[in-house]
Amino acid sequence: MFKLSKINRRNFLTGASTLAVSGIAAPALAQTAETGGEAVSHNISSFRSLDWRPYFSNTNNGAILVDTTSRVLHFWNEDQTLYKLYPTSVPMNEDLTRLGRTSIVRKVDGPSWSPTPSMKIRNPEWPDYIGPGPENPLGTHALYLSWTYYRIHGTQDTRKIGRRSSNGCIGLYNEHIAELFALTKNGTQVLLI
Incomplete structure (x- = not known):
């Protein structure tokens, strides 16, 4: 030894x-x-475990903290017996990044996707709609936030995780978003820093 x-x-x-x-x-x-x-x-990937208390006054309905600098999502359940840490993709640039407090307002298993008006301006060749399935940019599950057009969702393109690669949303591996989807509920508080 x-x-x-x-x-x-x-x-x-x-x-x-x-x-x-x-x-x-x-x-x-x-x-x-x-x-x-x-x-x-x-952990060995150098993501820091964090305490929820500096970021939330309580963990009622659970709490999600997305650190856009570290590109990681932290989750605490309501009674703080469960803590999860997931690598993420984050917005490509500061103009697409929204920071602050929001909450989950809708959960969709098998989401469909339509580009936002600003995405269509930047990428007019993109389709207007993609239904659920392997070509969907939202992956297998989506957590819709109270901010219009912002989501925490899966991705079919795993190369995006750990990078500044999204158009504003927070992306997770499909297996991680499926797990987080099961742990959260409408009303789960979310803070992006």
Whole structure:
């Protein structure tokens, strides 16, 4: 065995390869860093786990925090017994990004899609409508927000996740949006920062 005194990418990869060569399965490791006297947990992708309290006064109906800089979505259920962290795609530029508080007002399993008027101006070649299915840009599920045209939805194009690639919405892998869809309800509060 080896001693792991400081976890960083190089040490993790070296240690994991050592374990793999020796035939020992490497567990998923989490990192803890000290920031101002407070321990902060990171998963191996370096997404930070967050506490809901600095962002919401309560978690009534559940709470979603979308960090557009880190490109990650945090979810807490109403009684705070469940916390989920999902990588996302975020809007391509600041002009398409809307920040602030909203909520889920509608949930659709198998959504259809129509481009917004501004999308049609930017991309006149796009179709006017795409029904549910494998070609739909909203993926398998969509959470409609109280802001017109804004959604948290799946995507068929998994290359978009982790990038500034959307026209204003927040995109998740289809398996992640299906899970989040089951956990949320109309009235779930949402904050985009």
